[in-house]
Amino acid sequence: MIKKVSILFAIIFLVFLVSCKSTDKNTDIYFGGKIINPKNSHVILYAMEEVVDTFFLDANNKFIGKVKKANEGLYYFSHGNENQHIYLEPGDSLMLRLNTWDFDESLVFAGKGAERNNVLIDCFLDTEKDKKLFYQYNQLEPAEFNAKADSLLQKKIVTYNEYIKTHSFETSGFNEILKIALTYPIYSRIEKYPIIHAKITEKNKLPEVETSFYDYRKQIKKNSDSLMYYPPYSRYIRNYLYNETFTLGHNPLESEYSSEFTLDLLNTINDKVSTESSKNAFLRQTVIGHFYNKSSCSINLEAFNTFFKLSTNEKDKKIITNLIDDSQSIIINEDLPQFAITDYANTEHSISDVIKDQNAFLFFWSPEFVSESYIVSRFQYLSKTYPNIQFIEIKINGDKNKRIQKLDIKNQFYLADNSAAHEFLTCKMPRSVLVNKKGKVVNGYASISSNNLTPFLNKLNKN
Structure with a gap:
């Protein structure tokens, strides 16, 4: 291996x-x-x-x-x-x-x-290969799926036992990480199976499984802050929390998470995760992730209020407060607020002049939250798919002398420190604003990674 x-x-x-x-x-x-x-x-x-x-x-x-x-x-x-x-x-x-x-x-x-790090890379690559197997396994009924997953799991355990037997010098800390790298991706797939199987079979409820289906949970460590950012671990915990929330009676066929689901998920996190740092991180990820997935200015105030009640991280609360305020600073069907943007020749422009009489997609971004390579791949696709929309990238902060090399410089700008746009970008997180030819806002807080953005783009591209 x-x-x-x-x-x-x-x-x-x-x-x-x-x-x-x-x-x-x-x-x-x-x-x-x-x-x-x-x-x-x-x-x-x-x-x-x-x-x-x-x-x-x-x-x-x-x-x-x-x-x-x-x-x-x-x-x-x-x-x-x-x-x-x-x-x-x-x-x-x-x-x-x-x-x-x-x-x-x-x-x-x-x-x-x-040697130990080459083994961890092999575990990662094997997990990527295993994805293809689970595309098939997810179509099986619970008993058949469980047998396939268990067979694969046993192979991983054999690999683990062989390694520690021949590498007695490895520390207990590494041995724990190796076991997680090998087995948690399988556990994660088992947690995700009921939801995926329901979608495949187009049933609006989860499949019924034996209580032994989740026997491995008895040996899972669900409260480790030190593993919070290790993908095999964090992905498992996330899938477990979502699975537990779906079992409360939510429809797995819904295209987006309902307000009720978000509320139940926040409470599930509070009930199932006891360590403060991990709990706060999952709470933050949930309210931000579900808000961005919705890809609109609409705010689920009950969910946000629940977050404020459950989280003990004051920095996170400040970020979420700013996010809420930002989302309410631009109003649908009203004129886009006026602000200045600066091109990479250091010339200042009024946003109304730049997008005058055009359908526009304004993407405000920060290097802290999104990579340039992702922006390139996403906007190359969007600009080809929606030719009647002008796509404009506006850098919120970071190096003002560095533009995105693989995108048209004519569509790239940054915000000077005194730009009025900072008033609705206080949380500094990425934000997309869609504006029609009349200068009216049609979506004030879209996400470039959300599928819910597509209907807005389709409609804007036709007008």
Whole structure:
């Protein structure tokens, strides 16, 4: 199961690995590597959601850095709009090599700590392959599905047992992560099965399953803040919470989550997740995610009020308060508020002049919340699909000298610090506003990733 790193790659870093010897080698971690076809100039290392360090690429697209007095545990690194998790221990000298054109599939590690991280990458890639199996399994009746899932799960457990048997030097912390990486994706698929099966069979209720169907829940750890941002774990917990909420009687065939479902989900999170940090994170993700999925200015005040009651994170509450205020600052069927935008020749324009007599889609964005590569792929598709709409990208904050290279510069702007637009962008999160040829707002808070945006675009494109 372990990736074989090429001899050439190992030799490239041999000199470095030898030179990494120092008196503090037991507490420091060296992290470096080479990026082929880099997307930007740096690699960022995170622990949880906190930035540990930023490493800049040299002329040969290599980077190297040292993390002093590092703790053992999960980290992740990001480059461009891609990221991947790694497990680091004090004394590691971990080198990576990847090609951004095939990020995960090309990623290999060398150096001290490489073997365990190559195994984790293999787990990730196997999980991606398993998705194809579950496309078929989800069509089966519960007993047949359970048998297939259990058979696959047993293979994962065999893999786990074989690894720890031959790697007795691994820590209990890594062994736990390895077991989660192997088994939680299967548990996650089991939690999601009832909802997907109901959609496939077009039944408005979940299939009936035996109580033993969820026996694995007895050994699941549902309250670990340290695992909150590890995808195999967080994805399982999220699917479990949604499944528990659907069992309260909600129709799985509904195209979007009802206000009642959102309320029940918030209360399910409060009941089932006991650690404060994880609970707050799921509460925040739920109210923001469901609001964006709806892709309109309409506010489910009862759900937001429930969030305020259940969350103990004051920073999150401030973000949500700003989100509510922002959504109510632009009114449907009324004129778009006037504000100034600045082009990349540093010329200021009135928004009314830029979109005059045109159907317009204004996308306000921040590098903190959305990647440039996603904006490129999304807007290249939208502009071709809806030729009668002018698509305009407006940067809220960040580097005012850096535009999106693969999109037409004539449609790109940024907001000066004194622009009146900041008055309805206080939460700094992405926001799309649709305006018709008469300058009237037809949607004041759309999301470019929501399917519910399509009807608005279709109608606007025809007028």
